[in-house]
Amino acid sequence: MPTLDGTMQVTDNTKKFTELFSELEHCIEDEQRKKIGEMNDIVDGMNYKEFKSVFVADLFNEIDKMIEKEKLSMENAILLLKHVGYLCILRHICILDFEFTLLNERFKKMIITEEKKKEEKDENLFVDLIECYLLLYCHLGNLMKETKEICFPCLLKAALKKEKSEVTQKDVEIALLALCCMSAFNHVGQELYLNKITEIIKYHQEHLNLTRLAYQSAWRFFIFRLWSQNSLEGMIVNDLCFAREASRELEELSKCVNWKRKEENGRMEVKEVIIIRRWLIVFRNYFEWCTLWNEELVGLMSSIVQLFRAARDNYREICIECLYMFVTVAGNRAVEIDGMLKGRVIDTIFEEIQRPTLIDVMAFQSLTFFDHISSRLKRKKDDKMEEAKRKELKRKVFEKLEEGVYEDITVCLCGVISFLNKKYNDQSSLNISNFFVIT
Template sequence: MPCLLKVALNKEESDEVQKEVEIALQALRCISRDYSVKKELYLNEIKEIIEYHQEHHNLTRLAYQSAWGFLINRFDKDKSLEEVIINELHFGREATRELEELSRNVNWKKKEEKIVGKEKEEILLAGCLNVIHDFFEYCRLWNEEYVGLINSLVQLFRAAKDNHRGISNWCIYSLRKAAENRFVKVEDLLKGGAVEAVLEEMQGRTVDDGMLFNCLQFFKNVSNRLEEEEKDEKEEEERKATKRKVFEKMEEEGCEDIITSFYEKFVFLNRRYYHELSLKISD
């Protein structure tokens, strides 16, 4: 790890050095989250790499993604990294910017091709979404930047849903992960447009069983969160207000009709995902 970080810290501006930096950061990203690594071995160096890029834009997109991927892989074993990732390095702001910039470079009207024919931007988008998914899975700290990130996922979903189902599916999966995270406020999911996006996916003609499961799991998680006990009367009032907003949005979008139309699929989904999904059909 120290050798790879030393290579990745090289700031010379040449194609050869840039390629070495990229390879070193990709290798670091491949270190499994199952391994516990003392942050003294990497934190100052990886912070310097990310902060220098934020100021000078010296890394390739793949290298920058890999730096974040490496750091977020360490999340699971060391929760003290959250303050650094969220409030010092501003992951939410950076991930939002990356999604928006990459999205502008994809031809959304062109049909998605097999992996060998994918454009570079599509592959980078998939990598970015993978990092965001991992972040939502392990994040236990939240700030206002993530409303923008949720909204970027929603906009990307809408751009991709007709011709790039792989990317749009990743967006819905990431939103489901956000809804699973009890530290993500339901109000922020509403503000970011996540509820509308998931309802849109459920109404789509091409929704498959796996994606339907993710959509139902999203609403199951939202429902569970809205039923959580609150600490005081003010929070209870806020929860009730948020619950009304969610129900109104679902009613606007015809969610009752959507769920009724999928009635017979519930049994199949419950059988296929029995270890993950517990649904009472009558509810």
Template sequence: MIVEEDKKKEKKNENFLVDLCECHLLLKNRSSYELLSICIHCLLKAASVKEESEENQKEVEIALLTLSHIDRYYFIRQELYLKEITEIIKNHQEHRNLTQLAYQSAWEFLINRFNTNKFLEDTVSNELHFGREAARELEELTRNVNWKKKEEEMSKEEAKEVLIIKRWIETIVIYFFRCELWNEELVELIRSISYVYLAAKDDYSIISYRCIYFLRNAAKLRFVRVEDLLKGGAVEAVLEEMQRPTLKKVMTNECCQFFMNVSNRLNEKTVNKMEEVNRKATKRKVYEKLEEEGYEDIIVSF
């Protein structure tokens, strides 16, 4: 039906084709490249409409949400999507015309393409400023949520915001795992994850675990500097978790792995004299922070 509708030269029902493409991508695990190409072109066209009515915003949201579900291991030629998705993201940055879920979904679709296209790193990091944008969105969403409520007590809108926070965290995890390009906005991303952890730690174990999991893995990535972890509040967040009275084994493991990764990084010597001076200075800062927060007492208490 999708192929037949797409081939029509006259009387093509665009809305019907959008509905078909959304159903296909949301319900099928696998798709032929022909069908995938038609669906991506159709949904990006639907998501590029700039009218800001509530009804149109919802249609754009569903189109982008659907695109975000495309398996990250699909190879898709960048000429099929890059210009359109870049324009959608840039237009939102200028006019704020997308819903929060639509904007997150646009980024997720793009970052899922990292698996098969490493050349996207510079576009995503330096042209579209993923770090800055994701950090701002995540912190704004976190401020809007009443974290003292249980999820089952939340309104529909509040529950949706928690869902979007979860999606942002997973997108940021993928970004860190697939991108090896450092820029100063990484500190903002780390700070935003630490901020979410501190807000969610009491009653939202899934979110708080994913935050600590992210920080543990970030600590061992070569392009993330230990100084970035300090500036981003990662050390404080992990120490906060370690001092909780009901610390679970899995969280104990993640926290200890974080400090093992940091320790390994700080003990790696370099032949570059300037880098070695910086490493030693960072090492002093980390040890001072650990001493200040009572890290040795925490370890002994285990």
């Protein structure tokens, strides 16, 4: 049995997990399965440090050795490893050493071997191997071309199951999570996925057959293609109604969270908060690459603002993620400033910089937001109608900020811009006029 990371004191969770793991090789298969169920329950209750201290290269190599000596069945190994990989994705944990383990090599060889079997292939084992491999391998970027071409169609096929049973929904959820692991860093031609991913999203919109995490993952896969395939945007915005769907999902998820209860450091967040965080990453990616604009995006920004305000007191990390996204929105000329006014984005960030508990990163991003807005409103237009619209927007924004004490606050904050630039390795302007919208 591998030893725990010596930098951390052994806890009840790590001790119990270690004891159960050491007993596996002395059990028959059914007893192993029961103990692995107990181990998975323990893993669910681990905090970040406990998780990282247990799932190290030595443990994965030990699992490989047990499989090799037939002391642990592959089926039972998968039962443990798929659960660990699933939690790695939800908790955004990277097991950096996995790439260099014997278990990783075993997975790669088995996946390629199973693919070559064709008609004799064990489809369930094939899918399980791919999911374990990708969920644990997700941080490593580009997969080998051969591995990618094998994994991709297999996961899409698994994700196309449409039954509403709990087992099928979980299978589809994991398949889509694994698909996202591969899609973020690997180029995939539209002909391989477009029709199937569209079918998955549309079918759910009509029949509600996916879990919330699975639906979010399907959208995440789609949106992450935008940076290299912007021709998808028309379908995303108009046919699949991304902004409307995302806004509805965000509002429904927010209702399930007790925002008045402070999140516990180190412990796993409630699942709804995890899914909200994943949506925020999707939104930021969309607003970075979007070129189309419609009124439904105003509704989406309004929903994000509501989330920001709900999370303000006890979930500051979510607020910071929202603010990063608002900065991205402000820097994208395709996003209308008038839409940011209607969605109350500008009001919200102005409220934030007035808070007495304002932290450095929030101050810095708030100033960056207003820098972007000011820069865009200063650019004169050749077209008379567009120029008139620009001046009207300047007036609206100026009046909105003049209602408060924006100038005084900004002057105070500008005194620490040099410090913030060094802290966040940025080059924000030291010219105070850049942060003002002057009529």
